[in-house]
Amino acid sequence: MTKLSKVERGRRRIYWNEPTMGAWENVYLLEVVRGLSITGGVFLRNMWRWCTGRKGAVTAYYPEEMRPDYAQGNRGKHVLTQRPDGSPQCVACNMCATVCPAKVIEIEAAYDANDPTHPKSPARFEIDYSRCIFCGLCVEACPEDAIRMVKDVPNLPGPDRHAMWIKKEELLTWQPARDVAKPYSARPAAAAKGAA
Amino acid sequence: MMQDLVVHAVYIGYALGMLLTFGTILTWVERKQAAVMSDRIGANRAYIRLPYTQIKLVWIGLFHGIADGLKMMLKEDFRPDSYDKFAYAIAPWVVFAPVLLVFAVIPFGGSLHPAELFSGLPAVAAWFGERSYQLQIARLDAGLLIIFAFGGLTVIGAMLAGWSSSNKFSMLGALRAGSQMISYELVMGLTVLGLVLIYGTVDLTAIVDHQSGTLFGFLPAWGVFLQPFAAVLFVTAAMAENRRIPFDLPEAESELIAGYFTEYSAMKMGLFMFAEFIEIAVIAAIFSTLFLGGYNLPYMNDRGFALPGGTVIALSHGTVVVLQLVTFLAKVLFMSSFQILVRWSLPRFRYDQLLRFAWKFLFPICLANLVVTAVAVWALGGFQ
Numbered sequence: 001m002t003k004l005s006k007v008e009r010g011r012r013r014i015y016w017n018e019p020t021m022g023a024w025e026n027v028y029l030l031e032v033v034r035g036l037s038i039t040g041g042v043f044l045r046n047m048w049r050w051c052t053g054r055k056g057a058v059t060a061y062y063p064e065e066m067r068p069d070y071a072q073g074n075r076g077k078h079v080l081t082q083r084p085d086g087s088p089q090c091v092a093c094n095m096c097a098t099v100c101p102a103k104v105i106e107i108e109a110a111y112d113a114n115d116p117t118h119p120k121s122p123a124r125f126e127i128d129y130s131r132c133i134f135c136g137l138c139v140e141a142c143p144e145d146a147i148r149m150v151k152d153v154p155n156l157p158g159p160d161r162h163a164m165w166i167k168k169e170e171l172l173t174w175q176p177a178r179d180v181a182k183p184y185s186a187r188p189a190a191a192a193k194g195a196a
Numbered sequence: 197m198m199q200d201l202v203v204h205a206v207y208i209g210y211a212l213g214m215l216l217t218f219g220t221i222l223t224w225v226e227r228k229q230a231a232v233m234s235d236r237i238g239a240n241r242a243y244i245r246l247p248y249t250q251i252k253l254v255w256i257g258l259f260h261g262i263a264d265g266l267k268m269m270l271k272e273d274f275r276p277d278s279y280d281k282f283a284y285a286i287a288p289w290v291v292f293a294p295v296l297l298v299f300a301v302i303p304f305g306g307s308l309h310p311a312e313l314f315s316g317l318p319a320v321a322a323w324f325g326e327r328s329y330q331l332q333i334a335r336l337d338a339g340l341l342i343i344f345a346f347g348g349l350t351v352i353g354a355m356l357a358g359w360s361s362s363n364k365f366s367m368l369g370a371l372r373a374g375s376q377m378i379s380y381e382l383v384m385g386l387t388v389l390g391l392v393l394i395y396g397t398v399d400l401t402a403i404v405d406h407q408s409g410t411l412f413g414f415l416p417a418w419g420v421f422l423q424p425f426a427a428v429l430f431v432t433a434a435m436a437e438n439r440r441i442p443f444d445l446p447e448a449e450s451e452l453i454a455g456y457f458t459e460y461s462a463m464k465m466g467l468f469m470f471a472e473f474i475e476i477a478v479i480a481a482i483f484s485t486l487f488l489g490g491y492n493l494p495y496m497n498d499r500g501f502a503l504p505g506g507t508v509i510a511l512s513h514g515t516v517v518v519l520q521l522v523t524f525l526a527k528v529l530f531m532s533s534f535q536i537l538v539r540w541s542l543p544r545f546r547y548d549q550l551l552r553f554a555w556k557f558l559f560p561i562c563l564a565n566l567v568v569t570a571v572a573v574w575a576l577g578g579f580q
Contacts, residue, residue, distance in 0.1 A: 028557070029428065032542060039541040043233045050232070057237045 063155055075136045075149035078127055078166070079174035083118075088172060090146035092122045096138035104128040105138060125168040129154050130161045150174065199324050203310065207333045211299055214525070218477035219470050220261040222532055226473075228257065229533060230540045268466035276361055276459045283360035288460065288467035290353030294346040295475045301339040302481050303401045305331025305491050305520040306498040312513040330401055331491070331520070339400035340392065343482060344385055347437065350471075351377040354439075354446060357468075358456035369455025372547065373439065373446035379554040380436035380443075386562035387426040387433060390569040391419055391486055404490030408497040414504045416494035419487035425565045427487045429558055434479040435535060436554070438472060442542040445550055480531030484524065488531070491524040 025031050046056030060067040070076070081089045092109035110123035138147050156164055224239075231238025240257035253259070278284045308331050310324035336342055351374060358370020392398055395406045409417040420427040436443035447455030454460075457468045484490060495503050496519075500511040511519070545553065 028553070032538075035541050036537060039233050040537055042235070043229065043537065046232045046235065056232060056235070058235045059237045061237065 063153055063157065066151075066153060070151050072151070074151040075134050075139075077150055077152040077154045078138070078171060079148050079150050080125065080168070080171040081146055081148060081174070082172060087118075088122060088125070088146065088168070089144050090122050090125060091118060091144055092120045092125075093143065095141045095143060096147055099137045099141040101135060101137065102131045102133050104132045122168060125171060127166050127171070128164065129156055129166055130164040199310070199327055200329075203308075203329050204333065207331070211304065211333055212296070214304075215296060215299055215474050215477060218528070218532070219474040220265070221258075222473045222476055222536075223261045223264060224258055225529075225533060226536050226539075227260065229536050233537070233540055265466070268463045271462040273462040273464065276363065278360050278362050278459075280360040283356045284459075287353050287357035287360060288457075288464045288471075290356055291350055292353075292467045292471040292474075294349040294353075295471050295478055298343050298346045298478050299481065300333040301336050301342045301400060302478075302485055303330060303332040303404055303490060304481070304524045305517060307331070308517060309513055313517065331517070332401060335401065337399050340388060340398035340403075340486075344381070347384075348377075348381055350437075350475075351381075354456050357460065361456070361459035363459050365452045365454075365458045366456050369446045369448075369452045369458070372452075373456055376439070376443065376445055376550060376554075377437055379551060380433045380558075383554055383558045383562055384430060384433035384437060386559070386566060387423075387430040388486065390423050390426045390566055393566075393569050393573050394422055400485055400490075404485060404492065405497075407489040408492045408495070408502075410495065410504055416489060418489045418494075423487070423565070423569065425561065426569075427483075429562055429565070430487070431479075431483060431535075432558065433554075434483065435538060436550075438475045438479060438535075440472065440476075440535070441539045442544050443550060444544060445547055448544060476532050476535050477528055480528040480535065481524075483531050484527035488527050491520040493519065493523050496520075496523075 049056035083089055090107075092107050094107055094109075097103075097105040097107050104127055106124065106126045106128075107122050108124035110121050112119055112121065134149070136149055139149055154166060158164055228238040230236075238257060239260045240254060242257065242259040242263040243252040243254045244259055244262075245252050275281070275284070307328050309328045311321040311326065314320040314324065334342075354373035354377070355370045358366040358368075358373065361367075391403070395403050397403060403419075407416070407418050411417045411421055415421050439446050445455075446452075447457065449455075452458070454465075457465055460468065493501075495501050498516060500516065501507075501509040503509070
């Protein structure tokens with residue numbers, strides 16, 4: 001005969017997870033007061049933070065605010081780098097578009113006979129963020145270091161999926177304070193303006 | 197005669213404006229307070245764009261209440277194929293109207309002497325003469341009884357809504373509303389009886405006057421100090437009357453969709469919600485009147501302050517009236533905020549727990565409180 005455990009010996013079967021409440025908890029109102037003091041305390045603490053000009057919430061305010069815990073190598077958004085004169089470094093070779101597994105990059109090349117060093121440039125450079133998988137293969141494929149991915153959030157919310165294409169103008173707005181990978185000035189457009 | 201009409205029209209306008217404003221503001225307070233309590237920011241996206249500019253006024257999300265109202269007015273007023281269309285149509289109003297009516301007997305300020313207030317305008321002062329008014333829409337001797345009489349009407353609206361919706365969920369919600377609200381009404385009445393015993397009156401203005409004195413020479417003679425148990429029980433029962441979490445069994449959304457107003461849409465449903473929010477303010481007003489010294493600051497009466505040390509600070513009539521109005525609003529806002537704190541802190545009861553709580557816990561405590569109060573009043577020979 002199996003020996004009954006202590007919990008099964010009683011008149012009624014007691015399950016291991018049945019809530020057992022002491023006298024204090026059975027009064028209920030006292031526990032209510034304790035709960036209210038906890039929530040009220042959090043409320044007052046957060047209100048104090050708001051009133052003293054700090055942030056009393058853990059919410060990151062998407063898309064206006066960037067989350068503070070993004071990794072350094074986060075691949076959030078594409079950018080196109082620029083030459084000192086502000087023109088895109090891209091030569092419209094289509095390598096990124098070819099390697100892209102999601103086929104989201106569309107490039108239309110332009111030809112400029114007056115610029116013998118860089119005759120080809122992108123007339124159109126568009127990325128469909130509704131399909132992009134943020135793999136970073138385009139960055140690795142680029143022979144000119146023209147496309148990179150930075151720690152940022154593309155401004156995606158829009159009324160339809162056609163609003164989720166990012167055009168060349170926006171990709172070229174990247175103005176790094178210090179670009180260690182390049183031998184020339186940190187602010188290419190500004191430097192070009194200064195030289196002229 | 198004409199003067200009375202003017203004064204009371206102003207009172208009614210003030211009371212209506214105050215209640216409707218509170219109903220709208222409290223939706224915002226509820227959202228924001230819940231957010232701050234749980235480390236969030238809260239609703240803050242609705243904005244009003246100034247015409248012809250790109251300036252968007254957000255005002256920390258205050259316009260969400262307006263957005264809600266607009267949404268409810270513009271939605272399709274969907275009606276179920278009910279067997280009692282009349283009852284279905286009037287049910288929201290039967291819930292909404294008593295909530296507003298209750299406020300008619302609540303004093304939101306002390307006495308008003310228009311002649312003194314308009315002493316700068318001799319013509320107006322002469323027109324009003326020696327008349328004086330209580331800042332209260334209807335000065336009734338039976339004030340407290342009126343509150344309970346009208347407060348009890350709300351349950352009829354809930355029952356009507358549930359019955360006429362031809363929906364099982366609504367019906368269940370209505371039955372729950374009926375048993376819950378009648379149980380808690382009993383508790384609410386008993387908690388207040390202790391105060392009635394002490395003050396010897398159900399006239400709300402007289403009750404507030406009683407509370408402007410002191411207790412043991414230093415404590416303001418507020419109901420909450422005279423009857424602390426009754427104060428706690430009253431808030432509990434009043435929140436149950438208002439069917440809010442943790443007592444929102446009639447509309448428990450995880451069990452009954454929306455309870456007795458499942459079949460209501462658009463502004464009819466909005467009326468139920470609006471009534472709920474206004475009732476928060478009304479409960480806060482009743483509680484302030486009965487337990488928190490009404491429209492008076494501690495040690496304050498209609499002439500100024502009478503501090504415990506015997507110091508008397510006299511204030512001009514205008515100052516007193518404004519101070520009383522503001523004090524009352526502040527107390528109402530504080531108590532509303534407290535109710536919202538409770539709503540976002542406690543989980544919902546189970547139905548058997550709800551009724552057991554009323555009949556086996558609150559009810560005996562109320563009776564005990566009443567007996568102790570009665571004996572104390574008899575022993576001390578009355579409060580006065």
